[in-house]
Amino acid sequence: MNLILLTQNTTPVIGQVAWILGKIMNGIFYVINLIGIPNIGLAIILFTIVVNLLMMPLNIKQQKFSKLQVKMSPELQAIEAKYKGRSDQDAMMAKNQEIQMVYAKYGVSATGSCVQLLIQMPILFALYQVIQRMPAYVTQIGNTFKVLAEKIISVDGGGFLQESGVETITRTVGMYGKSMTDGNLANGIIDVLNRLSSVDLATVAEHYDLTQLTYQGKLILSNDTTRGLVDTYNNFLGLHMGDSPSDLIKIGMAAGAWGIVIGAVLIPVLSAATQWINVKLMPQQPKSDNEKANSMAASMKTMNMVMPLMSAWFCFTLPSGMGLYWVAGSVVRSIQQVVINKHIDKIDFEEVIKKNSAKSAKKIEKLKQTQERMNAYANMNTRNIQKTSAQGSAGGNTARKSMADKASVNSGAESVQTGAAKPGSMLEKANMVKDYNERNNKN
Numbered sequence: 001m002n003l004i005l006l007t008q009n010t011t012p013v014i015g016q017v018a019w020i021l022g023k024i025m026n027g028i029f030y031v032i033n034l035i036g037i038p039n040i041g042l043a044i045i046l047f048t049i050v051v052n053l054l055m056m057p058l059n060i061k062q063q064k065f066s067k068l069q070v071k072m073s074p075e076l077q078a079i080e081a082k083y084k085g086r087s088d089q090d091a092m093m094a095k096n097q098e099i100q101m102v103y104a105k106y107g108v109s110a111t112g113s114c115v116q117l118l119i120q121m122p123i124l125f126a127l128y129q130v131i132q133r134m135p136a137y138v139t140q141i142g143n144t145f146k147v148l149a150e151k152i153i154s155v156d157g158g159g160f161l162q163e164s165g166v167e168t169i170t171r172t173v174g175m176y177g178k179s180m181t182d183g184n185l186a187n188g189i190i191d192v193l194n195r196l197s198s199v200d201l202a203t204v205a206e207h208y209d210l211t212q213l214t215y216q217g218k219l220i221l222s223n224d225t226t227r228g229l230v231d232t233y234n235n236f237l238g239l240h241m242g243d244s245p246s247d248l249i250k251i252g253m254a255a256g257a258w259g260i261v262i263g264a265v266l267i268p269v270l271s272a273a274t275q276w277i278n279v280k281l282m283p284q285q286p287k288s289d290n291e292k293a294n295s296m297a298a299s300m301k302t303m304n305m306v307m308p309l310m311s312a313w314f315c316f317t318l319p320s321g322m323g324l325y326w327v328a329g330s331v332v333r334s335i336q337q338v339v340i341n342k343h344i345d346k347i348d349f350e351e352v353i354k355k356n357s358a359k360s361a362k363k364i365e366k367l368k369q370t371q372e373r374m375n376a377y378a379n380m381n382t383r384n385i386q387k388t389s390a391q392g393s394a395g396g397n398t399a400r401k402s403m404a405d406k407a408s409v410n411s412g413a414e415s416v417q418t419g420a421a422k423p424g425s426m427l428e429k430a431n432m433v434k435d436y437n438e439r440n441n442k443n
Contacts, residue, residue: 013122014122014125014126014129017122017125017126018137019137021051021126021130022130022138023137024050024051025043025047025130025134026137026139029043029141033140038229038233039232039233040141040236041234041236041241042236044131044325047130048328049332052336055120056340058119058120059336063340064347066282067344068107068352071106071353075102076099076102079099079102082098083095105357106356107352107355127325127329131325132322141194144215144220144230144233145190145230147213147214148190148208149186149189149190149193151213153185153189155208157185158185160204160207195242195319197240197243197244197247198234198240201242211223238263239264239267240320241319241320241321241324244316245265245317245320246317248263249264267316267324268312268315268316269312270327271308271323271330272309272312273308274327275311278330278334279308281337281341
């Protein structure tokens with residue numbers, strides 16, 4: 001059995017984004033179920049379209065940044081050439097200042113592209129989590145599998161699943177984030193059932209006699225005469241979304257169903273082709289005289305060639321639902337890119353640059369005025385401090401002089417009392433008389 005135990009994602013940021021996207025997916029599935037076509041494949045396509053439309057403003061902003069970056073690239077290259085071979089601090093500061101002035105002129109931030117990617121990355125990861133963990137986010141699918149899980153628990157508590165290799169089912173984290181030992185065994189079994197291939201699910205159904213169970217009056221698992229809800233959910237154009245293309249090829253060849261084999265092969269092929277087209281539609285950076293920039297561009301080009309091949313391999317081994325998501329995403333992004341390119345081509349970038357230059361000049365002037373006010377305030381404070389210091393010094397000198405005079409008087413008096421006097425002075429003679437009288441008085 002191909003076993004990956006699932007849980008509603010609780011990773012910070014990604015988990016919260018996945019929860020929001022899960023609500024969108026649940027709403028889409030609810031609507032298509034109301035109109036009688038509850039299909040995971042269709043839900044994935046609609047979900048991909050909705051999310052990409054929501055992300056379109058970010059994509060447009062990123063494309064504008066890329067286009068402006070192409071236009072300002074010659075100026076940046078000129079600055080690099082100007083300071084080539086200079087690594088002293090003054091040169092580096094001047095270089096950075098000139099680069100910042102160029103970015104300001106074109107109205108973009110040096111970190112603008114990174115910010116866009118940082119915003120998009122959690123969304124892309126969360127999209128993957130919602131597609132992979134459908135029962136955790138789509139109520140209809142989760143409740144359908146719950147009927148099967150409750151029957152399995154009533155028979156042997158999932159013992160057959162454990163004997164079949166799911167030894168971690170009683171201690172892993174369940175679909176709703178609670179431990180199996182905390183009474184979440186049913187959710188854990190739902191996680192397992194969701195990831196079983198159609199062949200493995202048939203084996204489990206036979207062991208537990210699940211083929212007669214119903215949900216909302218409809219058969220859950222297919223029998224010889226009726227298609228069940230699980231197959232209705234997963235069947236898209238004859239392909240079971242829970243089976244990987246590699247499994248579908250084996251099933252199709254064994255049954256002589258060549259339509260299934262062709263459809264299974266098309267999923268990874270279309271994934272690679274559509275992603276390659278998507279890369280080609282993206283704005284390309286011009287060749288630069290900067291060796292570092294050229295090295296990065298070469299690495300990016302290599303990655304753009306490798307990624308379609310990697311996506312083909314992933315789509316061949318992962319469930320077909322994930323492959324459909326990748327294909328749908330690439331197609332939607334390619335169409336979106338064509339629309340964005342046409343929108344970008346209509347923009348008068350010279351006018352945009354002119355407006356940004358005016359804004360930049362006003363901003364620089366405002367900063368200059370602010371700096372001048374700060375310098376004036378700092379100078380005023382410095383003069384006040386110096387004046388206070390001078391007054392304090394004068395007062396201190398007067399006090400010190402007074403104290404010195406007082407000390408001199410006290411010292412004179414003390415000298416008279418102690419007899420300390422200069423040789424030959426009147427004070428010395430007076431002290432001698434004083435000493436003589438004192439000795440006579442004692443005698």
